[in-house]
Amino acid sequence: MNTRLLVMCFMAICGQDIMDDQCSYWQDDQCLLHANCSNRGFGFIPALRLPNVVYLDLSTNRIEKIESKSFSSLTNLLELNLSANIISLLEIDAFLGLEHLRILNIRKNFLVYNSISFPNSVFKPLKSLFHLDITSSSVYHSDQNFEEFSIDVISDLKTLESIVIDIISDRFGQSVFGIGFTSLTHLTKLTAGSCNIKFDNATFLNVPYLDWISLKNCTMKSYHGGTLKHRNFTFLSFEGIMHHSIADWQNVVYDFDDNLINTLVLTSSFLLNTFLPDHFYNTLGQTGITHLSLNKNDFIEPEELIFDDPIGYSKTLPLSLRDLDFSNNNLLNFNLIMPELEYLNLENNSLGYFLESEKYSATNTTVLKHINLSFNGIDKLNTSVFHGHPCLEKINLSNNFLTDIHFDISHLKTLKIMDLSNNRIQGFEKRTIEHLNKLFDESNLQFNLSNNIIKCTCDNIQFLQWMVERSVHFSQKNRIKCTYGNETTILLATFTKTLLQLEKECGSYTMLIILMSVALLTVCITVISGLAYRYRWTLRYIYYMTVSKYRRYKPQNTDHNFSYDAFISYADEDKSFIVKECIPILEVQGGMEICIHQRDFLPGEEITNNITNAIHESRKTICIITRSFLDSYYCMFEFNIARMESIYSRGGTNILLLVFYDQLRAQDLPLVMLELVQQDSYLEYPDDEQGNIVFWDKIKEAIAV
Ligand SMILES: *[C@@H]1O[C@H](CO)[C@@H](O)[C@H](O)[C@H]1NC(C)=O
Ligand SMILES: *[C@@H]1O[C@H](CO)[C@@H](O)[C@H](O)[C@H]1NC(C)=O
Ligand SMILES: *[C@@H]1O[C@H](CO)[C@@H](O)[C@H](O)[C@H]1NC(C)=O
Ligand SMILES: *[C@@H]1O[C@H](CO)[C@@H](O)[C@H](O)[C@H]1NC(C)=O
Ligand SMILES: *[C@@H]1O[C@H](CO)[C@@H](O)[C@H](O)[C@H]1NC(C)=O
Ligand SMILES: *[C@@H]1O[C@H](CO)[C@@H](O)[C@H](O)[C@H]1NC(C)=O
Ligand SMILES: *[C@@H]1O[C@H](CO)[C@@H](O)[C@H](O)[C@H]1NC(C)=O
Ligand SMILES: *[C@@H]1O[C@H](CO)[C@@H](O)[C@H](O)[C@H]1NC(C)=O
Ligand SMILES: *[C@@H]1O[C@H](CO)[C@@H](O)[C@H](O)[C@H]1NC(C)=O
Ligand SMILES: *[C@@H]1O[C@H](CO)[C@@H](O)[C@H](O)[C@H]1NC(C)=O
Ligand SMILES: *[C@@H]1O[C@H](CO)[C@@H](O)[C@H](O)[C@H]1NC(C)=O
Ligand SMILES: *[C@@H]1O[C@H](CO)[C@@H](O)[C@H](O)[C@H]1NC(C)=O
Numbered sequence: 001m002n003t004r005l006l007v008m009c010f011m012a013i014c015g016q017d018i019m020d021d022q023c024s025y026w027q028d029d030q031c032l033l034h035a036n037c038s039n040r041g042f043g044f045i046p047a048l049r050l051p052n053v054v055y056l057d058l059s060t061n062r063i064e065k066i067e068s069k070s071f072s073s074l075t076n077l078l079e080l081n082l083s084a085n086i087i088s089l090l091e092i093d094a095f096l097g098l099e100h101l102r103i104l105n106i107r108k109n110f111l112v113y114n115s116i117s118f119p120n121s122v123f124k125p126l127k128s129l130f131h132l133d134i135t136s137s138s139v140y141h142s143d144q145n146f147e148e149f150s151i152d153v154i155s156d157l158k159t160l161e162s163i164v165i166d167i168i169s170d171r172f173g174q175s176v177f178g179i180g181f182t183s184l185t186h187l188t189k190l191t192a193g194s195c196n197i198k199f200d201n202a203t204f205l206n207v208p209y210l211d212w213i214s215l216k217n218c219t220m221k222s223y224h225g226g227t228l229k230h231r232n233f234t235f236l237s238f239e240g241i242m243h244h245s246i247a248d249w250q251n252v253v254y255d256f257d258d259n260l261i262n263t264l265v266l267t268s269s270f271l272l273n274t275f276l277p278d279h280f281y282n283t284l285g286q287t288g289i290t291h292l293s294l295n296k297n298d299f300i301e302p303e304e305l306i307f308d309d310p311i312g313y314s315k316t317l318p319l320s321l322r323d324l325d326f327s328n329n330n331l332l333n334f335n336l337i338m339p340e341l342e343y344l345n346l347e348n349n350s351l352g353y354f355l356e357s358e359k360y361s362a363t364n365t366t367v368l369k370h371i372n373l374s375f376n377g378i379d380k381l382n383t384s385v386f387h388g389h390p391c392l393e394k395i396n397l398s399n400n401f402l403t404d405i406h407f408d409i410s411h412l413k414t415l416k417i418m419d420l421s422n423n424r425i426q427g428f429e430k431r432t433i434e435h436l437n438k439l440f441d442e443s444n445l446q447f448n449l450s451n452n453i454i455k456c457t458c459d460n461i462q463f464l465q466w467m468v469e470r471s472v473h474f475s476q477k478n479r480i481k482c483t484y485g486n487e488t489t490i491l492l493a494t495f496t497k498t499l500l501q502l503e504k505e506c507g508s509y510t511m512l513i514i515l516m517s518v519a520l521l522t523v524c525i526t527v528i529s530g531l532a533y534r535y536r537w538t539l540r541y542i543y544y545m546t547v548s549k550y551r552r553y554k555p556q557n558t559d560h561n562f563s564y565d566a567f568i569s570y571a572d573e574d575k576s577f578i579v580k581e582c583i584p585i586l587e588v589q590g591g592m593e594i595c596i597h598q599r600d601f602l603p604g605e606e607i608t609n610n611i612t613n614a615i616h617e618s619r620k621t622i623c624i625i626t627r628s629f630l631d632s633y634y635c636m637f638e639f640n641i642a643r644m645e646s647i648y649s650r651g652g653t654n655i656l657l658l659v660f661y662d663q664l665r666a667q668d669l670p671l672v673m674l675e676l677v678q679q680d681s682y683l684e685y686p687d688d689e690q691g692n693i694v695f696w697d698k699i700k701e702a703i704a705v
Helices: 003-017 146-152 179-183 246-258 280-285 430-442 458-469 495-534 536-552 572-589 607-616 627-631 633-648 671-678 689-704
Strands: 024-027 033-036 055-057 079-081 103-105 131-133 162-167 189-199 212-214 219-223 232-237 260-265 291-293 323-325 343-345 370-372 394-396 417-419 446-448 453-455 481-483 489-491 564-569 594-596 618-625 656-660 682-684
Touching (some): 219 246, 246 280, 430 458, 453 458, 495 536, 536 633, 564 689, 572 594, 572 618, 572 627, 618 689, 633 671, 656 671, 656 689, 682 689
Parallel strands (some): 055 079, 103 131, 131 162, 189 212, 189 219, 212 232, 232 260, 260 291, 323 343, 417 446, 453 481, 564 594, 564 618, 618 656, 656 682
Antiparallel strands (some): 024 033, 481 489
């Protein structure tokens, strides 16, 4: 027979023999059997199909009482959960056989701490019980006598180390911890269920070994100094405690002064007072405290000066303190001397404004490792806020309004995590990137920028490229958002792909910008050169006039005081005409001062300057127009400068006289020259004796005008 058949057979037999109990069974990795009979509507303890169960959960059923010997066959049971039933009584031998049971949970039933619910010695069989939870749903029962209850029921639990119990008084005003508790020499841990009591030095008298006490949600009707004196605590919690008088609450704090306390939880404990008692840190300083929770206290900074220092501004924390939780307090200021503090939680306060210009640490050099400043409305931090924190490993600035890292972290070589999630970072400035590069080279810093909306635009592409390059330093990259130029916001899930796409777009964008710039430049150059060409003579004239003005320091000629009567501009080819006719006739006969370049130009002076000066210092300029003249650069230069001189220095009077020495066709002449011809300021050289006399007379007349 194969094994499969065997198993099937076994199942069939078992299934038939024992009625289906509806519980579900599973084995943990140590092969211990768990039975889950929770929430199945049982009104009684079911007979289990598999008796070697180790963990049994019967919670949330309708069980009314535990009958005698209910569990006598479950001798392997280590843990039994009977919570959230409607049990109101346990029969005498209810737990018979459970001598290995370590954990018993009967919370949230209708048991009362008296002999009806708990018959004498009902716990006697529980020889190994370690943890017991008997907090009840019906605590305010008049028929309770804790002295009897402790002696007849509790005192059997010699191995008990941890108890969860309602801390109340019976009708004699006796604390729940009656004399019977003195037998529980291993009981060190107490968790309060319902809790409403006058605390005095008798409350905990019979439980001297407790060093772990959670009085969470207790109502302290009153507190007599001394209740918690002369005790050492590894853990003491007053979370959510209700107290009726400030004086009582101060007495609690004063009782700490000769205790050793490891962890003190004062979460939501100061609701009435909203400030710490005087000498709070001093008192704690003597306890060797390492963990202190002061969160959720609404230490409000009042406007008046009466309580202007709710948390002890600039006071010294206990030297032994390693971990301080000041979260959820609405604090506006925080500045303490923290010589040995390693973990500081300032989450969910209102320190944003304060930390713009101040520091939370009043110590020059701390050993702080973790600082949590999330939810503080920070948009800017004092540059030096983390100076003097050489051991920082984790900075949590999530859920603030930061846009960049302007505070200095360059010295934080041990920094491992910088949580900047849920801020307003669109990218880092170049300077930040440079600083971070240095830091990244020396450390394994992890940045969390999740839920920031990075700008995925071309002007931010360098930041994105840097992030990809340094991607090992960014965690949770797939939770970073990204907003495009067109305001579309996406998750940067496929980071590299998005970047590639963006690079492509920006590439063409850059190309477009380059092309447009080139086009614009071309247009500009064209326009400017067009204008320059159009006004080239004006420009040259102005240039030369300016040059000559500064070069020669000559006072400018007035209209009536020219050095020459005429400057004659001619091509070298026509020299003979000048030498043979012009000079004899005009100078010798006519007595005029004539300027010709061959004779009158200053040697050593630049030719262009000579020309401009000559024209400027002559009343008229006569151009001997020949084909050579038109072909000569300098002749045309002289012609144009003379034109300009007319316009700019002689108030529009024409100083040009054209003499056509050759026969030239109209189409051979430049346009400007034709204009002058049309204005009749020209003469033709007749080249016959009679005509020449008239010609020269006209010339002389024109020069003299
Ligand atoms: C036990 O069973 C109940 C009801 O089926 C279920 O809600 C619960 O999660 C189970 N508990 C465990 C520890 O599996
Ligand atoms: C007992 O059951 C309740 C309700 O299901 C559950 O909350 C609790 O954790 C259980 N306790 C133990 C010790 O198993
Ligand atoms: C308890 O306190 C009262 C005064 O409040 C005192 O008289 C009494 O001696 C104290 N008992 C013990 C055991 O310290
Ligand atoms: C403490 O009290 C609060 C509100 O009064 C309640 O919601 C919470 O369940 C209680 N915690 C415990 C452990 O009793
Ligand atoms: C508390 O601990 C200190 C140091 O270990 C010890 O000297 C002192 O006796 C302890 N106090 C109590 C009440 O146990
Ligand atoms: C911050 O603290 C306030 C109370 O001071 C609380 O109402 C709020 O839920 C807290 N916010 C976070 C995110 O913890
Ligand atoms: C930063 O804090 C220090 C110390 O409190 C202070 O001296 C400095 O002026 C602050 N810097 C700025 C920019 O406010
Ligand atoms: C911090 O440093 C300043 C100057 O460096 C010094 O005057 C001051 O006493 C120091 N404070 C502490 C608490 O060490
Ligand atoms: C805030 O920082 C403190 C100190 O490191 C840490 O204990 C706490 O868990 C942090 N809060 C959150 C929500 O991570
Ligand atoms: C920082 O604080 C936020 C919000 O309180 C929390 O969700 C986050 O886990 C913390 N980050 C780290 C690295 O502890
Ligand atoms: C940011 O990332 C770190 C891991 O580097 C993680 O511990 C932290 O919880 C993250 N913060 C949030 C708000 O997810
Ligand atoms: C915005 O731009 C991105 C990338 O260029 C593109 O994928 C997206 O479709 C655009 N959205 C709209 C609404 O135009």
